[in-house]
Amino acid sequence: MEKHVENQDQDIVLDIKNLKKYFYMPKGVVVHAVEGVNLQLKRGETLGLVGESGSGKSTIAYDVIGMYKPTSGEIIFNGEPLHPDIHKRPLKQKGDMQIVFQDPGSSMNPRATIETNLAFPIKRHGGLKDRQAIHERALELLRFVGLPEEYAQKYPRSIGGGERQLACIARALASNPKLIILDEPTSALDVSIQAKVIRQLIDLQKELNLSYLFITHDLSLMRNLATKVAILYLGRLCEIAETAEFYSTPMHPYTQMLLSSIPVVTEEEENLRPVKLESRGEIPNPANMPTGCGFHTRCSRCMEICKTQHPQMKEVSPGHFVCCHAIEGKPVDTEAAVL
Amino acid sequence: MEKIQKRPQSVRSLTWKKRWYRFSRNYMSVIGLVIVALVVIMAIFAKWITPYPEHAGAFTDFANANTAPSAAHIFGTDNSGRDIFTRVVFAFRNALKMAVIVLTISVPVGSVLGIIAGIRQGTWIDTVIMRFTDIFLSVPSMILALAIASILKPNMTNAMLAITVSWWPWYCRLTYSTARSISRENYVRYAELTGGSFAHIIFKEILPNCVSPILTKMTLDVGWVIMTGASLSYVGLGEQAPIPALGNMISSGIKYLPDQWWNTIFPALGIIVIILGFNLLGDGVSDLLAVEEE
Amino acid sequence: GGGANVPNSSSSSTGNGSTGGGESLVRMAISDVPVVDPAVAITESALILYPNVYDSLVWPQADGSVVNGMAESYTASEDGKSFDFVLRKGILFHDGTEVLAEDVKYSMDRAIEIGQGLGFLFANKVASTQVVDDYTVRFNLNAPSGVFITSLVRLYIVNKDLLEANYQDGPYGDKGDYGMTYLQNTDAGCGAYEVELYEQNQAITVKKFADYWDGFEANNPERAKFMNVDETVTQVTMMSNRELEISNPYLALETYEQLDAIEGIEIAGFYKGDLMALSTNTKRAPMDCEHLRKALAYCIDYDTLINTLYPGSYRANSCVPTTVMGYDDKAVNVSFDMEKAAAELAQSKYADTIGDYEIEIAWVANCPDREKIALMLQANAAQLGINLSIYEVPWASIVDTSASPETTYHMVTVITAPDYTEAGCLFETCFSDVEHGNPNTMSWAGSPELDAKIADAVATLDSDEREQKYIDLQEEFMDSMPMIPLFEQRFQYAYQAGYLEWTIANQPVPAIMGANVILRDMLIYPEKK
Amino acid sequence: MEKNGSFEIKDLKISYKVFNGELQVVDGMNLRLNSGERMGLVGEAGCGKTTTLKSVLGILPSNAVISSGEVLFNGEDVLKFDNKKMQEFRKKNCAMIFQDPSSALNPIFKVKDLMMNGMRNSLAKSKDWKKVAYEKAVSSLRDVMLPDPERIMENYPFQLSGGMRQRVCIAMAIATDRHLLLADEPTTSLDVTIQEQILKLIYKLSIEKKLSVILVTHSMGVIREMTDRVSVMYAGTVMEVGDTKDVLESPQHPYTKALIACIPKLTGSGVAEGIPGRVPDYLNPPKGCRYVDRCPYATAICREEKPKLTDCGKNHQIACHNCGR
Amino acid sequence: MREYLAYFVKRIGLSIFVLLGLSIVIFTISRIVPGDPARISLGANATEEAVELLREEMHLNDPLPLQYVYWLGSALQGDFGDSLVTKRPVATDIKEFLPASLELIFLAALIHIIFGMILGIVSAKNNGRWPDTVIRIFSYIGIAAPPFVMAVLLLLVFGYWIPILPSIGGRLTPGIIVPTVTGFVSIDSILAGNFAALRDNFAHLILPALALALGNMFQEARITRSTMVDNSEKDYILMMRAQGVGSRLINSKYLFKPSVIPTISIMALDFSSMFCNAFLVETIFTYPGLSRYAINAMLRNDLNAVCAVVLILGVVFIIANIVVDIIVSILDPRISIGAGGN
């Protein structure tokens, strides 16, 4: 086992081990936003993190990037454990890992031009001092993401949402990162613009061998983008699998429910969806978690044991892990799991 | 080098053109600008445009005291025979001087403290700064200014000091709330995550976004500082004779109501005009500095 | 405490006094409402109030002499160190008890022991007071004094029994607060009027004391209300609405003209020994130079002052008012002369450096005309390169700053008025060598030698001889110009001549503060309103 | 009033006055809807969907100008209604679900208050209208599958999650019977599972109560599951209209084609390029076809002349000069 | 309810801290200035013994921190020492003058709130038409005219030119006497059933109250107008209209309530600005209120009174702030009062 891990080390960019993040609210309320999550992301690949609103997707991303201090657990990036305090992380690490936020409106300084917004990471991580050089690098980055050069002198608010998101990606690229965390980068955009942004992301990944931690709630999009898909429910993983496997044989009742709810455009797609499962209720409040399996309140296959005991993660086929009492498989040790 | 210098310039000037257009659409702001420009010009060139500049200093001509407005003295003369128009113009000058000095001290002090507290919200730095500010804000600024000015020797410097002491907390509070909300914006988070220093975050990320509210408030505050100064000088805690100040001109003029009304009315109109000007302009400034929307 | 301002006795008076119409009431503007304790307050307004609600053994006269008041007679001992006074019988306090020698002794002791207010007049002079019998009291002095009798016009007799019954906790040992709290808002006197309603900081209303021993004339006002009204505008409004009978005397000249023009309002002018002068701080550079002081004295355009700014006043050539016994017309001999001013300045040790100094001149707030004096001096002095800066300062702050030579303004416009009608009084108050300054001593010109000379003059019993000594003294020390006398002011009050007869208006009055506002000198005809 | 419930928008033109000119946002909009029909309205952001719907109810912002066109309901022009008639129309005939649930509920009133007063006018004037209204409100909250409706009635909007707020808005729209429902992106802020529930509810209502629905959305998938017919809108005009199945399976207009190609598919067929360019500048829109700058097939005539909606199949029309090519 | 209680405790705790800070600041400033408070208090002619006696009593011979402790100790018992101006305990003065000022300011606040709101609504409803234009022009000028200038102008107009108001100065015409119960003459005269006195009191109050209120009133009109205009295009209003809710109900309830919240939330500030302005206005009208007392105290270096007044005003504003916050939290459920500073 040990050896196995070491071998893989070269390849694994991000390794999240048993991550927990609780928020302590007034009046003693504790929000269990992330409750023991294990994830691994390999170089040049895309890990899709899917879940309903409030399931803890962003919290995982923010733990990784350093915006939140994890309550417990370890995050290993490029083989080195990340310090929970962002201020104590080496500069290089900060540059190697970048984030693109969901809201294109607030992710760039509205008082500065696109170029000025790009200049900061260029200076800080590209080591460039000369204004001419910075200018040229900024234009290069814009070209890279397919934006015209004139945009360098525009203000963020005067360009469209999709273009702004591309500019954010350009900014993220300024420090030559290894990993980009994309927190629902396209959910505020139109499909036509989304397509443009996603295409750009895919091209860049190939060109630069980037790794993406891609957060979304759009399973159709994920199908076309991710190498591996993980489903999150109430801060816990339900199912992880390679993309093809995931969509061809979804196992977890929740996954099935999600997939069956997606409105699709063509008949082919419809045939791919699992049998129509009546979707019921909504995601409970993480401050007031149900006992046992978090999903039992909505599950059509709920058993007695589900109400009292949280199921263990099981490997049902190589690389396909499911966390459900109703599914048979090889139990996995959550503490040291490689998912 | 030259090339890049030029290009941003032209984009900026285009933006400013657009902003100016937006500003000038509101004719009230334009009126404000005109008033302010006139007042400032009169203040700067007071020596040359007033008919009797010597009347703004140590001068008496009791034979000509209290004459009604006439061609020679368009606002009349006061109880010591001094030309009121001249004195009003010089009073503008002193009032503006006071406002400028008060604001140039209190704005940077207050703003920077507020931003620091806003960024470090929830920490002891926040607590110390904001509680200290609260103490100053717990009493209305003019009362504080009056109390301080009355304890010190009455003169312009001390009046300015007193007003400054009571003024900075407002900027602290203004930038505090702005900084608090901006520091939750993603671009500030991004800068933090990407290794931006504290100074970078204050001066490059947050401050530019506070500039618009600060400048707007500053423009409005020029009027209010002038009013506070006038109130102080009305009760004798500001500029001392023979230096003309709007407040002391009114307070000495009020003794001659209603017959020698010009003693009071013109300085009073002076105050109203100057505050009006800055108020109108202040509204326009926020238009002028509004962020570009698509 | 004095929170509720409804005196017990007011029930009878509220009924008839509810409408302004035909009431026999005199309302007068004063600058603040004093406490009613003669041992505490000494403001001008207090000195207006006291002679009306209290009585004194002797009364001042316009010619500077005194006549018997409560005293039936008095005798002085040969050495001038002991004085016996016999009281009139049957004088009643406002609470109906009779005034006895006890009360006189008590009043004197109290004034001295409290040490504020008018007490200073007697503090170092009276060694003891003895009650000889119920109606006879004896004052024993430390040193012979020719002026003691005159100064007794300021000993206001208070009701011993009443105050003793109202002692509260305080710093005076078994006397507690000496009745000071009680006297804050009510009186304990035997004067012609008694305090009816005291409204904190706002007004004080007095009403006729029917049992006053000296009686009243038919149309003496039933009531008087001294109101704290400073603002000119307010006074003018109230005067023109006939809501005010007498203005205060600090209005601007223009205002008097304006009021005079109103039907029924006239101006009453008084010379009550008020000498307008510029005190010069002789201990603070650069004013410590005699030549500079003289130079400034030459910078003043006295003619304009007298003719234009203060018409009706006359030039004063000494530190003593013209109407006071001992005035010397030749003590000061300067006129407006810029050349002489320049010549004096040239002799000064500050001749070359004068431009570096800022000379502060303070004028008393709320007396707008005085600013003009300062402005005039400022403008003229500027021609010599002397920088004067002008401050408008409330009287209380002047009192405050005058505590030491370092804080006293270089120059202050002051009115010196004697507390009794002799030059000696002014010498003592203005130039005796004190550690602690006060607004009278802002010249800081006192010295032990001067003190000795003053003491000698004051102790002289023969009045002619005393007068000569006063004159000599004046010439000697006014030579170095410790103050710049300007003029003797005509005090002007606008009053409702239409229905108020102020019998002493424009007549000579005793040269002490407050002596002109005696309610018994007023006759009111409410029906003429 | 004859109650056939037909609805038609004819050649509607709306512009917004702004500081530097007029934004000609809606430009010759045409729409027809039969009673009980569900019509989809798709289009990119900012192409005037909301503006069109708001004009129907007369709640356009004050800087909007309707320069021409008609909105016919039962044959009467809604745009010409006076206040009283308009009020009547709003009360009886037409309801709207707003796009943004967080701003559509007055933040400082309880759900109870908002719902009851919203219904007040449409209820018969009876003394106990309060009771009736309360009951109706509770039952319609139950209809939208909100748990514990009595508690939600007592809540303020900010105390509800986005999904709950959206369902409250829907409940308000369906609480009293109307003939026409304008649903402006009713599910954008919801998770797929909830979205499904809501769409089912609207579908059910439409069937049961013969409610005509105009459903505005970005999502072709939703259109496919919900509607009979669809209008594809671009920059203020309808580009293509037809039976939903037809349009989705064989789109005719270049814009529709591009749009459908952009949708990521569950089949994993990759991601399209996206449509190049942006929605035109409404200050100076192209004179001819508004799609011309982004259209790969654009010809000279496209720049000059506006295409009209023309038939290109059964119940299928497109506005394109290149129709049939 | 428990939330409110907790909120009170928290706010009061904070306020005590702030007031302590304020007292230190003001005490220090007042004691480091040159001058001997005892001598100032007793005046020029007092004998040295009398001054020394008072100095002992005021602990002036002790070090400054100890003086502060003594001062604070007695201040907490309501003893701020004696006033130089009135020679009475400062506390007694405040007890007497504060109601007068409050009475004036409450009337001014009433005028400002009611008429400000009415003008704002009228202006908003006539957005762009002439009543709006007229109100806006007046607003600009009204806001720009400092209250003391306004006071002078009112005095000129109603004192001289059209002397319709009985008099200036005081709270009642001389001769009208109302027994003091609450210190508020208006309430006292109602209690006494003396409605002539009430009318008279009102006549005395109206000009200074107007001088204080006009600026704020116009300010409020402007804010109300702009929030109403803004809010009237908010989705939640459109939604109401789309549902066929009558426009009267919308305007009077659903538009009005959210639109007044911004106005109300600055009410504490307005209140404090009125107290400031009362300093000059009371002086001009010789109205016997706390502000005039305070300005006299300040001008005469009456340090005991200055310290006390500043502190008392601090307390008054803290209360005003709390009250306004509570009102706002009642009106605006989004503001949870329990959450306190966050």
Ligand SMILES: Nc1ncnc2c1ncn2[C@@H]1O[C@H](COP(=O)(O)OP(=O)(O)OP(=O)(O)O)[C@@H](O)[C@H]1O
């Ligand atoms: N800073 C915070 N303080 C308290 N609770 C938080 C905080 N951030 C997140 N939470 C809570 O943690 C849970 C998970 O939040 P998170 O933002 O990670 O969800 P998400 O999956 O990203 O949802 P969405 O799709 O809406 O972005 C939510 O219940 C949220 O309320």
Ligand SMILES: Nc1ncnc2c1ncn2[C@@H]1O[C@H](COP(=O)(O)OP(=O)(O)OP(=O)(O)O)[C@@H](O)[C@H]1O
């Ligand atoms: N009040 C207004 N003033 C000026 N322009 C406006 C106004 N309201 C909307 N617009 C503009 O009109 C255009 C169409 O807006 P509309 O809201 O109708 O689009 P939409 O199709 O509903 O878009 P979305 O999908 O984003 O809701 C947009 O470009 C928008 O910026």
Ligand SMILES: [Mg+2]
């Ligand atoms: Mg998220």
Ligand SMILES: [Mg+2]
């Ligand atoms: Mg829309």
